[in-house]
Amino acid sequence: MTTILLASRNAKKLKELRRVVAAAGITGLEVVGLDDVPGYTELPEDGATFEDNALIKARTGAAATGLPTLADDSGISVDALNGMPGVLSARWSGTHGDDAANNALLLAQLSDVPDDRRGAAFVSACALVRPDGTDTVVRGEWRGTMAREAHGTNGFGYDPLFLPADDLAAGRSSAELSAEEKDALSHRGKALAALVPDLRALANSTG
Numbered sequence: 410m411t412t413i414l415l416a417s418r419n420a421k422k423l424k425e426l427r428r429v430v431a432a433a434g435i436t437g438l439e440v441v442g443l444d445d446v447p448g449y450t451e452l453p454e455d456g457a458t459f460e461d462n463a464l465i466k467a468r469t470g471a472a473a474t475g476l477p478t479l480a481d482d483s484g485i486s487v488d489a490l491n492g493m494p495g496v497l498s499a500r501w502s503g504t505h506g507d508d509a510a511n512n513a514l515l516l517a518q519l520s521d522v523p524d525d526r527r528g529a530a531f532v533s534a535c536a537l538v539r540p541d542g543t544d545t546v547v548r549g550e551w552r553g554t555m556a557r558e559a560h561g562t563n564g565f566g567y568d569p570l571f572l573p574a575d576d577l578a579a580g581r582s583s584a585e586l587s588a589e590e591k592d593a594l595s596h597r598g599k600a601l602a603a604l605v606p607d608l609r610a611l612a613n614s615t616g
């Protein structure tokens with residue numbers, strides 16, 4: 410059995426990561442979270458890109474625990490804001506992880522943006538760092554448009570404001586999708602799908 414650490418402090422994101430890894434049906438992989446390992450000093454997520462930040466989190470976890478470590482760095486990139494909030498998504502309103510304040514600020518900033526220019530994408534970079542120091546970084550994107558008000562209570566973060574472009578989600582925000590629907594379409598689901606071969610290889614390795 411290979412143990413892998415999912416290095417996230419966001420309980421709802423961690424739940425999604427666990428869910429998608431479990432749904433991949435990889436045998437021989439035991440998944441643990443940050444609450445299951447001794448505490449360690451985390452580094453600021455000050456990278457310029459999602460990939461940089463995912464690597465910062467995964468490298469720190471792997472170095473501190475000796476475990477293969479998977480980390481996600483994600484956010485929403487709004488076309489009319491030249492890709493922002495981007496890597497600043499978790500702290501857009503100035504307070505880290507205050508979803509309500511982040512959503513309220515973003516809605517207000519987009520109030521004068523017409524319907525045909527409200528495009529956006531959720532982006533996830535997932536980094537896997539192995540104990541030998543090698544890493545694999547993948548990226549998933551989910552296109553949609555920004556709503557004019559919040560809809561739904563599922564998911565987390567900006568989900569109530571995001572209207573996916575997919576037919577499956579027609580007329581619903583990503584906070585109105587079931588967990589299974591979100592995983593099948595989402596940036597994080599796509600990124601992790603790309604990592605499944607690497608996770609399988611890890612599970613089959615003896616290290």
Ligand SMILES: O=P(O)(O)OP(=O)(O)OP(=O)(O)OC[C@H]1O[C@@H](n2cnc3c(O)ncnc32)[C@H](O)[C@@H]1O
Nearest residue numbers: 417418419481482483484485498499565566567568
């Ligand atoms: O860094 P960790 O500890 O994993 O947790 P975090 O919440 O700080 O995560 P990020 O630094 O990756 O910031 C991502 C932010 O982007 C938003 N976000 C990312 N994925 C999302 C999703 O699937 N649905 C809604 N919002 C999302 C949400 O506001 C997150 O707080």
Ligand SMILES: [Mg+2]
Nearest residue numbers: 418454482499
């Ligand atoms: Mg973070």
